[in-house]
Amino acid sequence: MIIREEIPKEVGDVADILENAGFEAYLVGGCVRDLLLNRAPKDWDLTTNAKPEEIQALFPETYCNNDYGTVGVVNGETDDLRLKVVEVTPYRSESEYSDRRRPDKVEFGVSLEEDLKRRDFTINALAYRISDQKFVDLFDGEGDLRKKRLKTVGNPDERFGEDALRMMRAVRLSAELNFAIEAETMTSVAKNADLLSHISIERIRDEFLRVINSNNPMLGVAMLEKLGLLKHILPELRESIGCEQGGIHAYDVYEHLLRSLQAAADKNYSTEMRLAALLHDIAKPATRREGGKNKRYSFFGHEVVGARMTAKIMKRLKMPTEMANKVEMLVRWHMFFSDPDAITLSAVRRTIARVGEENMEDLLNLRVCDRVGTGRPKEQPFRFRKYKAMVDQARRDPVSVKMLKTDGDKIMVQTGEKPGKKLGYILHALLEEVLQDPARNTDEYLDGRVAELIKLDENSLKKLGEAGKERQLAEEEAAIKEIERSHKVG
Known part of the structure; x- marks a missing residue:
């Protein structure tokens, strides 16, 4: 059962405008299927007996730039990116698919029944009129939803001959919905698998990625192989079948x-x-x-x-x-x-x-x-x-003199001191002070301390420097122990 409140206002408003103008308007396809499965639809598609130019005349901002007459109704008021454009497609019937990819001819303005007949699977050939909650199911798609079964509308050889990508779509929907593919439909896929060679690599890639991103990609890829489709997508993977590994591998x-x-x-x-x-x-x-x-x-x-x-x-x-x-x-x-x-x-x-x-x-x-x-x-x-x-x-940054906002080059410029051990002692003495109080790690404080430390003899500086090294090691050890403790390896 579909509840009106589940349908976004933006979609309902477009349907209302079409009907108030005397046209039919139905939700159709995957969104109806998903609503019946209690899944959130990713897309909202409307179909109507209005022609593209008639749809465009009803809305202030639209676009239509495809061969199928789909009109995008633009809604600038919503914050939901999915609803910025509501797609409305005229009822259509299609002729032969000589290239196995797209219809040779598209006619607009036929009946809803004719439109649903051209759909791929029964679970996608469902329509719903929002205004009076009329549900149209000519091919028992709802029954197939209950049975968790994928079945083509009519003859599967004809459907796959029209658009060979539908074979991959069957596998993808099976993986996404965890549905079984009906026996006759599955047999037809295996028989017609080589028709996939007529499909562009971009369309194949997109369906393959949807299989990969499903909840059951292992099932999906295994099904692609079983039905003879994988060789057209990832033939390299087929080489691994039967390649034993031994060792730890089961x-x-x-x-x-x-x-x-x-x-x-x-x-x-x-x-x-x-x-x-x-x-x-x-x-x-x-x-x-x-x-x-x-x-x-x-x-x-x-x-x-x-x-x-x-x-x-x-x-x-x-x-x-x-x-x-x-x-x-x-x-x-x-x-x-x-x-x-x-x-x-x-x-x-x-x-x-x-x-x-x-x-x-x-x-x-x-x-x-x-x-x-x-x-x-x-x-x-x-x-x-x-x-x-x-x-x-x-x-993590190691505890070292590199943490200091000064270095040997700067100290040499500031003091005129030549390279040597004294510079190292000064840096470690500064590090000891900064580890005691990180707030001291400023240019102003360190420059002031350098001016004082440079006056000390080398032995005094060495003692301060050794103290700095000891604190450095202690801080480093404590940090590592904390990391090991957090990972339960210490």
């Missing part, structure tokens, strides 16, 4: 990658993280060799080869440059936290310098997804908590 590379992806989705990680989880071991089939240190197989350099493969995949799918660069970087360095013997504080600092401090959290989280994907039950053992503590240690 699964072959393919299932490991899918489980790593699902782990990223379960944590609601970003698109970049999900793609990196799916691709981090993409080069294992190409780099697998028999034998290795206490292992059945080795995959030496798979992270380097994988980064190159990832870059090519991102380019082929025309991913945004920033996204592509980040995914490539995560794949390249995903092995950093895999060898506990190689993890030193200096190594962590070098990695931060390479990948950027802002990416270290993602690199750690990718390692967690990688571990979950092995089939090991424990997600964050002691070693991982230790890694996080080391990253925090490497991130």
